[in-house]
Amino acid sequence: MRPLNFLLFLICFLFTGLLSAGNLVKGTVFLDKNENGFLDAGEPGIENICVSNGKEVVQTNAHGKWELPVRKNEAFFIIKPSNFTVPLNSHSIPKHFFLPEDKDLNAPVNFPLSGSSEEDTFSVLFFGDTQARGLREVNFILHDVVEECMKTGALLGVSLGDIVADDPALFAEVSQGIGQIGIPWYNIFGNHDHDRDESCNENKDKTFRKFFGPSTYAFEYGQVAFIGLNNIFFNPDGKYQAHLTETHLEFVENYLSFVPENKLVVLMMHVPLVRTENREKLFEILQDRKYTFSISGHVHEQINVFVDEEMGWKGDAPHHHLINATVCGSWWCGLTDETGIPHATMNDGAPNGYSIITFDGNKYSIRFKAARRPADYQxxxxxxxxxxxxxxxxxxxxxxxxxxxxxxxxxxxxxxxxxxxxxxxxxxxDPECLRMHRLSPVLDTGIKGQALEDIFGYKMDYPxxxxxxxxxxxxxxxxxxxxxxxxxxxxxxxxxxxxxxxxxxxxxx
Missing domain, CATH: 2.60.40.1220 (Immunoglobulin-like)
Incomplete structure (x- = not known):
């Protein structure tokens, strides 16, 4: 980070600061037998469940009790363990968190869990950049991708950031639509998901937190530990860079101290890992783990990266990082088909789409799925x-x-x-991608005053x-x-x- 930007960040950090050091919040993680979300008489606490404030991670005692210091602008959240479920809201967003501003912190903060039998083999949907600009493009997401995902058999889903295009007010419409798939859906914070009217980095995910919870968090399913990372850092001038803060890294290290070595650790972020500052410290945390995988979006291409020693990786074997396909392709660009949806081809010539990742114990396999195309269109x-x-x-x-x-x-x-x-x-x-790009600047509607975008959509990037x-x-x-x-x-x-x-x-x- 540049010295001037760091100084400005420090001033902003001190201003928003931590609350007083002895301000602790306490609560219980309990088995919600009647699934009403409240701790009722006869509902036991659950031990050894991880709870965090975004930095420290503690485990509950034999009675399900926990306590943590308050950190301003940070949620308290439970790390869902395997063979348990957390409640979902009406949009299938996990309710695994409490925001300090929405809770009387003098009262206990209790987290309900329900028992569940989870298989070690399961599939997860991963959406890169849905990136909707207005309700028209929200509808593209729903008709191009979401409707076909209602029959995939996946048990979880994740959006890898840039859920919207600089308009957090659309979070509701996007999440309501994706929620129709009917499976728990987690979200990663992207550079286009920020609040423009907030100047401090700590507040840039304010609306995101309201809808989806903390922007750095974790959950477990089967033999997999999923870690969602906010690797978008906004400088006071409004520009951003891909950066992991010391707090994020401390959270990862603290949490992984409770995760057995034989579990697969999956890191989820928006900007690719290989473009992220401070990644070397993350690599050090992971270097002794045999089972790791990471995934991102942002690039509007699909790239398999095998991170090796030359890239700073410390492990014995290269680390696999997938830059995932984007749902919006190249920002919903291009000529529309008979249904009115743009072809949205990505910059590398691949069609827009998503990934279906099947986890089997601590192993995984990835299948790309092109939007509204047969499964074998590869x-x-x-x-x-x-x-x-x-x-x-x-x-x-x-x-x-x-x-x-x-x-x-x-x-x-x-x-x-x-x-x-x-x-x-x-x-x-890709020659076809280049041909489609060349259509854009030469297309003449023949109608005076009619913009190119009225016919073609947004201009494509050069392939x-x-x-x-x-x-x-x-x-x-x-x-x-x-x-x-x-x-x-x-x-x-x-x-x-x-x-x-x-x-x-x-x-x-």
């Missing part, structure tokens, strides 16, 4: 519809494997009996160099006629997908 193959014999030697087959990584295997064959040929991974722009492209030369000596190329890819989770491209070889003119 790649685009680029090859001209027609080629002449003299073009065969200079033409290459190009494939965008949407969730591909440096550890993917990609092969192709010609026809039904042709040999399989390994394809070479390349960094290049990025995609990290999941493969190429190979077209097989030579092909006869005239119709042919098919099949591409097969196998990912790091041993999931295999295939696709086909039909083309013709015609006589030279």
């Amino acid at each position: 790649m685009n193959i680029y090859l001209p519809d027609e080629l002449t014999p003299n073009e065969l030697d200079t033409t290459k087959v190009l494939v965008n494997v949407f969730a591909g990584s440096s550890r993917s295997q990609v092969k192709m064959c010609l026809g039904k009996d042709g040999p399989w040929t390994s394809m070479k991974q390349v960094k290049t722009i 990025s160099l995609s990290t999941h492209m493969w190429e190979a030369p077209v097989p030579g000596n092909l006869k005239e006629g119709t042919h098919v190329i099949t591409v097969k890819t196998t990912d790091i989770f041993n999931q295999t997908w295939t696709a086909h491209r039909i083309f013709r070889v015609r006589p030279a003119k």
